[in-house]
Amino acid sequence: MEIRQLKYFVTSAELLNFTEAADRCFVTQGTLSQQIKQLENELDILLFDRIGKRVRLTAAGKLFLPYARQTILQSESAKLILSDFKELKTGTICVGVSYALTSYLTKGIAKFSRSYPQIHIEIILETSEVLLKLLDSGKVDFILSYSDIVDERQFEYNLLFQSSLSFVTNRNHSLSQKKQVIFSQLKNEPLALPTKGFNTRRYLDKLYEKENITPKIGLEVNDIATLLEIVKTGLWSTILSTSALMENTNDLIYIPIKEKGKLHNAYIIWAKSIYRKKAAILLAESIN
CATH class of the missing domain: 3.40.190.290 (D-Maltodextrin-Binding Protein; domain 2)
Structure with missing residues (x-):
């Protein structure tokens, strides 16, 4: 079982279309279909029902999907742990922020970038509801948002202010x-x-x-x-x-x-299951 196979599977499960999934993964449809078939053979169970040009997850595929996502996130975290041994000379931080807190974030970014000008920062402006989904899927390092405390088992909430x-x-x-x-x-x-x-x-x-x-x-x-x-x-x-x-x-x-x-209440919110980059921690401290 390879990480790339899991990525192909997850993308296909999200789009339910092998052609679109192949385009998103930058491979041919034949390559994607072959890799998913190899994954099914290794697991000895079908993950997709193929109905003409359409596909849908089997019961086994639905059961396997969250574990595949988690394995991919853990793999990415392992890479980040190793890269964090290097000095903070390169790297990217992705921060999600709700519309009402953009001015608050800007001040922290300016302070951080004066100390670490080499770090590339990406900012996603979205509603709190969308930001939590992005955080849970590992697409942002942390978020700034007004929020109710949803699940302290899943997220860590650091109060910024009231x-x-x-x-x-x-x-x-x-x-x-x-x-x-x-x-x-x-x-x-x-x-x-x-x-x-x-x-x-x-x-x-x-x-x-x-x-x-x-x-x-x-x-x-x-x-x-x-x-x-x-x-x-x-x-x-x-x-x-x-x-x-x-x-x-x-x-x-x-x-x-x-x-x-x-x-x-305004919070900096972290996903507990995802590795925290040193650069992201330092940026959060600059915002605080």
């Missing part, structure tokens, strides 16, 4: 002179909110359910900068973590929502 929520609105709004508001005051406000993939949105939905409030949501946007521009029109207001409002707020008022329990 942020209050703020009501963000146009300067001409009737509440614009308030120093603070409470959540129940906003139940009749027309709102533009982040889409449901954002952790801030999930957090707000839970608060609305707890308070037995049906919000008046007129618009949903998957980009914070665009959301703030929409609020500037005066047609809608929004609710965001205060730390997301460091930019693009010149024409807006943001009013803290001051109530017990209305704090939002």
Whole structure:
């Protein structure tokens, strides 16, 4: 059993198409099909049902898939352990960050890169929900995200800070002179909110359910900068973590929502099953 065979199997299982899997793996379809057949022969069991040009996982294939993924991750971790014995002169770090924490990440990257200019850094901006999936699959080294603690057996959560929520609105709004508001005051406000993939949105939905409030949501946007521009029109207001409002707020008022329990936690999150590169640890320390 070879790592490349496992990679071919996992890619084929994800795409359920040998032609597309071969393209993604940069091999011919014949090579990919042959390697998967050799893997099945070694395991003495079919992993795929071939139905014409279509393929689907057998029950054995579904059972084998998570173990194949884990073996590939462990193989990559072993390579990283050895490469970390070398000085930090080369290498790549991939960091996932939710939209609201980009400014926070930028400061840490600048500090890190002054000390380790040779390290290549890749940044993926996504919703918290997508970032956790990328972390679990080993496609990012760590993520910065507002989050609820999902599974401490699977992930390690290092608290960065706690942020209050703020009501963000146009300067001409009737509440614009308030120093603070409470959540129940906003139940009749027309709102533009982040889409449901954002952790801030999930957090707000839970608060609305707890308070037995049906919000008046007129618009949903998957980009914070665009959301703030929409609020500037005066047609809608929004609710965001205060730390997301460091930019693009010149024409807006943001009013803290001051109530017990209305704090939002930002974390650096690691996958416990994946090796932590020295460079990634140093970058995380720079962000802290």
